[in-house]
Amino acid sequence: MLPIGNIIVKEGIMTSMQTDISRQRKKSATNKRSAIPVRERILVAAGDLFHRQGIRGVGVDAIAEAAGTNKMTLYRYFDSKDELIEEWVRGMVTHKEEDWKDLAAKHRGDPHGQLQDWSRRVSSRLASMENRGSALGNALAELPDPNHPARRVIHEHKQREHKRVLKLCKEAGFPDPALSANLFYMLLEGAHSCVQCIGMRQIGEHLVQVVDLMVENARRTR
Amino acid sequence: MLPIGNIIVKEGIMTSMQTDISRQRKKSATNKRSAIPVRERILVAAGDLFHRQGIRGVGVDAIAEAAGTNKMTLYRYFDSKDELIEEWVRGMVTHKEEDWKDLAAKHRGDPHGQLQDWSRRVSSRLASMENRGSALGNALAELPDPNHPARRVIHEHKQREHKRVLKLCKEAGFPDPALSANLFYMLLEGAHSCVQCIGMRQIGEHLVQVVDLMVENARRTR
DNA sequence: GCAATATGTTACCAATCGGTAACACCGCCA
DNA sequence: TGGCGGTGTTACCGATTGGTAACATATTGC
Numbered sequence: 001m002l003p004i005g006n007i008i009v010k011e012g013i014m015t016s017m018q019t020d021i022s023r024q025r026k027k028s029a030t031n032k033r034s035a036i037p038v039r040e041r042i043l044v045a046a047g048d049l050f051h052r053q054g055i056r057g058v059g060v061d062a063i064a065e066a067a068g069t070n071k072m073t074l075y076r077y078f079d080s081k082d083e084l085i086e087e088w089v090r091g092m093v094t095h096k097e098e099d100w101k102d103l104a105a106k107h108r109g110d111p112h113g114q115l116q117d118w119s120r121r122v123s124s125r126l127a128s129m130e131n132r133g134s135a136l137g138n139a140l141a142e143l144p145d146p147n148h149p150a151r152r153v154i155h156e157h158k159q160r161e162h163k164r165v166l167k168l169c170k171e172a173g174f175p176d177p178a179l180s181a182n183l184f185y186m187l188l189e190g191a192h193s194c195v196q197c198i199g200m201r202q203i204g205e206h207l208v209q210v211v212d213l214m215v216e217n218a219r220r221t222r
Numbered sequence: 223m224l225p226i227g228n229i230i231v232k233e234g235i236m237t238s239m240q241t242d243i244s245r246q247r248k249k250s251a252t253n254k255r256s257a258i259p260v261r262e263r264i265l266v267a268a269g270d271l272f273h274r275q276g277i278r279g280v281g282v283d284a285i286a287e288a289a290g291t292n293k294m295t296l297y298r299y300f301d302s303k304d305e306l307i308e309e310w311v312r313g314m315v316t317h318k319e320e321d322w323k324d325l326a327a328k329h330r331g332d333p334h335g336q337l338q339d340w341s342r343r344v345s346s347r348l349a350s351m352e353n354r355g356s357a358l359g360n361a362l363a364e365l366p367d368p369n370h371p372a373r374r375v376i377h378e379h380k381q382r383e384h385k386r387v388l389k390l391c392k393e394a395g396f397p398d399p400a401l402s403a404n405l406f407y408m409l410l411e412g413a414h415s416c417v418q419c420i421g422m423r424q425i426g427e428h429l430v431q432v433v434d435l436m437v438e439n440a441r442r443t444r
Numbered sequence: 445g446c447a448a449t450a451t452g453t454t455a456c457c458a459a460t461c462g463g464t465a466a467c468a469c470c471g472c473c474a
Numbered sequence: 475t476g477g478c479g480g481t482g483t484t485a486c487c488g489a490t491t492g493g494t495a496a497c498a499t500a501t502t503g504c
Contacts, residue, residue, distance in 0.1 A: 038481080054366040056278045059461060071463085073481060081462065132366065137415060141355065141363035144276045158419040182420065182428040187405075190412030193359060197380040198404065206404040260451080281491060293493085295451055303492065 039077045041067040047088050051135045055085060055142045082148065089139055089150040093157040100164060111172035112215045115165075115184070119211035122188060123204035126195045134192035161185075174218050184211070261299045263289040269310050273357045277307060277364045304370065311361055311372040315379040322386060333394035334437045337387075337406070341433035344410060345426035348417045356414035383407075396440050406433070 036044075045067035049058040060081055064074045078084040099121065107113035132138065136154050143151050165184050169177035191207045258266075267289035271280040282303050286296045300306040321343065329335035354360065358376050365373050387406050391399035413429045 052366065054278075054364060056276075056364070057366055060463085061461085070482060072465095072483080075463070076480085131368070133363065137359075138363035140418065141360035142276060142278070144274065144279055144354065146353070155419055162420055178424070179428050179431060182416070182425060183409075183432050185420065186412030186416055186425070186429070187408050188412065189415035190408030190410065193411035193415060194404070194408055196362065197377055198384060198407065202400070203404060203408070206401050207408065209401060210405050282493085283491085292452060294453080294495095297493070298451085 038067070038069055038073060042069065042074055042077060042084070043088060043091060046084055047091070047135075050085070050088060051132055051138070055139060060084075082150070085139070085143070085148075086150040086153060089136070089153050092135060093153055096157070097160070100161070111168045112219055114168055115172065115211060116208075116215055119208050122191060123208050126191060126200040126204045129192065130195055130200045133196045134189075137189070137192060172215070172218055175221075180214070183214075187211070260289070260291055260295060264291065264296055264299060264306070265310060265313060268306055269313070269357075272307070272310060273354055273360070277361060282306075304372070307361075307365070307370075308372040308375060311358070311375050314357060315375055318379070319382070322383070333390045334441055337390055337394065337433060338430075338437055341430050344413060345430050348413060348422040348426045351414065352417055352422045355418050356411075359411070359414060394437070394440055397443075402436070405436075409433070 042063065046058075046063045049063055049066060060074055061071050063084075064071045067074070074084075078087065103114050103118055103121070107117060129135070136157075139150060140154055145151065162181065162185050165188075166177060166181035169180040169184070174180040187207060187210060191203050194203050264285065268280075268285045271285055271288060282296055283293050285306070286293045289296070296306070300309065325336050325340055325343070329339060351357070358379075361372060362376055367373065384403065384407050387410075388399060388403035391402040391406070396402040409429060409432060413425050416425050
C-alpha cells in the first residue's frame with residue numbers, strides 16, 4: 001500500500017477512505033475542507049465507480065455525487081470526462097511504477113529476488129479484482145478509440161513494464177531471456193484475467209509457485 | 223476455420239463474407255435474400271462492430287445499417303440489444319467449444335498432442351486480435367452487471383474450458399495437474415491480453431514454445 | 445393474381461448523457 | 475466590514491440512445 005499525494009492507493013485500485021463521503025456532510029460545516037481536497041475526492045470516487053460499473057457505465061453526475069460534490073465543481077477541475085479518465089489511469093500507472101521502483105530498491109542486484117517478490121505482490125493484489133478483473137485491462141476494452149489519451153498511457157506503461165521484466169530476465173541469466181520475459185508477462189496478464197473465473201486463491205498461489213520454480217531453476221543452472 | 227450454420231467464423235471473430243452488404247443492394251432486387259438470411263447478417267455485423275468499437279460504443283441503428291437492413295427488422299429478430307449481445311457471445315462460445323471437440327477428435331488418446339495443437343491454434347488466432355484483444359474478455363469488461371446473460375455464458379464457458387485443460391493435464395501425467403492447468407490457462411488468457419501491447423508474432427511463437435517445452439518434458443519424465 | 449408473410453420507412457418517445465451558464469452562498473483574509 | 479475565491483444549485487442545451495407504432499412495399503406460396 002503506497003500513498004500518492006493524499007490518495008491512498010490500495011491493491012491497484014483507488015478506494016475511498018470513508019465509504020460514503022456524500023452522507024457525512026449535510027447542512028452544517030458545508031465545506032470544512034473535509035481532510036481530502038475536492039479534486040482528489042473526485043478522482044477516488046471516479047476510480048471506484050469506473051472499476052465497479054465500467055467507464056462507460058457511469059455518468060459524471062454519479063461521480064460528482066459519490067465524491068460529495070456536484071457536476072459543476074467536477075468540471076472546474078477536469079476539462080472533460082475523458083481527461084478525468086486519463087488522470088485516473090495515470091494515477092494507477094504511476095502507482096504501479098512506484099511499486100516497481102520499490103521492488104528494485106529492496107532487491108538491488110538480485111534479479112531473482114525481484115522476480116519472486118514481484119509475483120508475490122501481484123498475487124496479493126489479485127484479491128481486489130476477483131469480480132471485475134484488472135482496471136487497466138478493462139479500460140483498454142472500454143476505450144476502443146486508439147487515439148484516446150488514456151489508451152496511450154496504458155500502452156506505454158505496459159511496454160515499459162515488459163521491458164523491465166525482460167531486463168530482469170537478462171540479469172537473472174535465463175538462457176532465453178526474451179522467451180522467459182514473455183512467459184512471465186503472459187502469466188502476469190493471465191493471472192489478472194483468470195482471477196475472474198477461477199478464483200484468486202488458486203491463481204495467486206500457483207502464479208507464485210511457477211515463478212519460484214523458474215527462478216530456482218535458473219539459480220541452480222547458472 | 224469452421225462453418226456454423228451459414229455463418230463463417232474466422233479466428234474467433236465472425237466476419238462478413240462481403241465487406242459491404244449495405245452497398246450492394248440499392249433499388250433493384252431489393253430483397254433477393256442475399257445468400258445470407260437477415261438474422262445472421264445482423265449477427266455478423268453486430269459482432270464486427272462490437273469487437274471493433276466496443277459493445278457500448280455501437281448503437282442498434284449502426285448495426286442494422288451495417289447489416290444492410292434497418293432497426294425495425296433487427297428488433298423483429300432480437301427482443302433487445304442485450305439479447306443480441308448474448309446471442310453473439312453464445313455464437314463465439316459455441317465455435318470455441320466446437321474447436322475443442324475437433325481437437326479431441328484429431329488427437330484421440332493423445333493429451334500431449336492435444337495440448338500442443340491447442341497452443342498452435344490459439345497462436346494462429348492471435349493475429350485477428352492484435353489491436354482489440356479477446357472479444358470475450360472485452361465483453362466481460364464491458365458488461366459489469368453480474369446478472370447480464372452474456373456474462374453468465376462467458377463465465378460458464380471459461381470454467382468448462384479450464385476443466386477441460388485440467389482433465390488433459392491429468393491424462394498427460396503432469397506431476398501437479400492443477401498447477402499445470404492453471405499455468406496453461408494463465409498463458410492462454412495472458413496471450414490474448416499481451417498481444418495488444420507486445421505483438422502477435424512474438425507472443426504466439428513463445429506460447430507455442432513454452433507449451434512444447436512443458437509437454438516434451440512431461441513426455442520424457444513419464 | 446391473390447393473400448400472407450417478410451422487410452423497409454418514417455416518425456416518434458422517454459431517458460440519459462456530456463457539458464455550460466447564471467447566480468446564490470459560504471468562509472477566509474485583509 | 476468588505477470583497478474575493480471556491481463551492482453549491484438550478485436549469486438548461488443538443489446529441490444520442492434503446493425501443494415502438496403505423497403504414498408502405500415487396501416477395502413468396504398457392
